[in-house]
Amino acid sequence: MKELIDKAKELLKEKKVETVIGYREIRGCVVPAYVDSPCDADCLIFDKRCVYNLANYLKWFKNKNVALVLKGCDAKSINVWLQEFQIKRENIFIIGVECYGVMNEKSADAGLSDKCGHCEAHVPNIYDAVIKHQGDKKESVQGEPFKDIQEFEKLPHDERWDFWKKQFEKCIKCYACREICPMCYCKECIVERNIPQWIMSSPSVKGNFEWNMVRAFHLAGRCVECGECERACPVNIPLMKLNKKLIKEMKELFDYSAGQKEDVKSAIDDFYPEKDIKIDDKMIR
Amino acid sequence: MEEKKEKNGFEPRLVGILCRWCSYQGADLAGTSRLKYEPNMTVLRVPCSARMSPLFLMKGLTSDIDGILFSGCHPGDCHYISGNMNARRRFVIFKKLLEFAGMEPERIQMSWCSASEDKKWADIVDSVTIEVKKTGPNNKFK
Numbered sequence A: 001m002k003e004l005i006d007k008a009k010e011l012l013k014e015k016k017v018e019t020v021i022g023y024r025e026i027r028g029c030v031v032p033a034y035v036d037s038p039c040d041a042d043c044l045i046f047d048k049r050c051v052y053n054l055a056n057y058l059k060w061f062k063n064k065n066v067a068l069v070l071k072g073c074d075a076k077s078i079n080v081w082l083q084e085f086q087i088k089r090e091n092i093f094i095i096g097v098e099c100y101g102v103m104n105e106k107s108a109d110a111g112l113s114d115k116c117g118h119c120e121a122h123v124p125n126i127y128d129a130v131i132k133h134q135g136d137k138k139e140s141v142q143g144e145p146f147k148d149i150q151e152f153e154k155l156p157h158d159e160r161w162d163f164w165k166k167q168f169e170k171c172i173k174c175y176a177c178r179e180i181c182p183m184c185y186c187k188e189c190i191v192e193r194n195i196p197q198w199i200m201s202s203p204s205v206k207g208n209f210e211w212n213m214v215r216a217f218h219l220a221g222r223c224v225e226c227g228e229c230e231r232a233c234p235v236n237i238p239l240m241k242l243n244k245k246l247i248k249e250m251k252e253l254f255d256y257s258a259g260q261k262e263d264v265k266s267a268i269d270d271f272y273p274e275k276d277i278k279i280d281d282k283m284i285r
Numbered sequence B: 001m002e003e004k005k006e007k008n009g010f011e012p013r014l015v016g017i018l019c020r021w022c023s024y025q026g027a028d029l030a031g032t033s034r035l036k037y038e039p040n041m042t043v044l045r046v047p048c049s050a051r052m053s054p055l056f057l058m059k060g061l062t063s064d065i066d067g068i069l070f071s072g073c074h075p076g077d078c079h080y081i082s083g084n085m086n087a088r089r090r091f092v093i094f095k096k097l098l099e100f101a102g103m104e105p106e107r108i109q110m111s112w113c114s115a116s117e118d119k120k121w122a123d124i125v126d127s128v129t130i131e132v133k134k135t136g137p138n139n140k141f142k
């Protein structure tokens, strides 16, 4: 913790950044914190309750000099922002934190979050300074990361349809999943366009199916598996199941995983003619 | 038409989204060379297969269309050099997602068809129609 506070103080004193965005504790809850003077930096903390992906705040701090406290999974979203030319690397200072799992907010026994089970980014893959982990380092559970997806794929299609129909029925179109996603940064989202209206705004079977499919698709090859959408969803729709399916397909078809490097193209606007031709046999006439 | 409907029972409503440089011309040629093929498809013309947005496929399915065929120039032949490469990736991923959500894979199909392949075009439409007929009507959103 001291390391983190010292780093924040140093950055603010030397005026390298205007704001440090990190975590603090208020009445037993961890909340995001904006720190803009060195004397406030003492409030910063990092522990396994720090689940939020703070990269989301870049939506409001795009052209400012900010420092962000980021875990491994969150730092991947910076790579995607850089790939898509949304920010300048020199504008942001990444205080990476080594992390071995955050807690699961939704389950009562407070075990580790599902996303941490197969995490490969305990140390962020992009950072300017890194804060070492104190205490025991628990490695992730090994094994097949997409087991649940593969099992679900094996079900007959009408069972799959019924499952999702029940899930999507719950959606109240609050768009919390979009607001919290660091990758959903468009000023005007497709759901808000009404000429033509591609996605029905009513929370009906049609409207909900359209919304959830399009949300998932727009994150194909961009979702960094931070798990925030599922956490934010007030009606507990398993959105990560859709995201993970796309992550799996991206890996299998195009050998691509999101947010690994800052200087590659995103898989969906890239192509490799020789490799992609393999898809044709199975899926294209 | 009425007579035919009674014979086969279900006549699917299909939509074809075709690139104006190749498949659309191919379909045109099939017409001018008086090839006989299933009349179920309504054709939409797009400037290049890269114009295909997954929203087209999704909107079609939620508007109770029974099947959608999406067709562009052969890889390497795109008028805009690489539009079909991007379209292929987008299509494949979206199809996998729809399948995962329980949509039958037969309803969303893609093909490569050039301006001179009138026979191939007729075959594609025939086989897509047969497949969708077997799958049955799309009443998921009714």
Ligand code: SF4
Binding pocket: A180, A181, A182, A183, A184, A219, A222, A223, A224, A225, A226, A227, A228, A229, A230, A243
């Ligand atoms: S879709 Fe969900 S898991 Fe993926 S980056 Fe967005 S908030 Fe994170």
Ligand code: SF4
Binding pocket: A170, A171, A172, A173, A174, A175, A176, A177, A178, A232, A233, A234, A235, A236, A237
């Ligand atoms: S957060 Fe959940 S309920 Fe809200 S729009 Fe997204 S899927 Fe629907």
Ligand code: FES
Binding pocket: B019, B020, B021, B022, B047, B048, B049, B050, B072, B073, B077, B078, B079, B080, B081, B083, B084
């Ligand atoms: S011009 Fe036909 S696919 Fe691009």
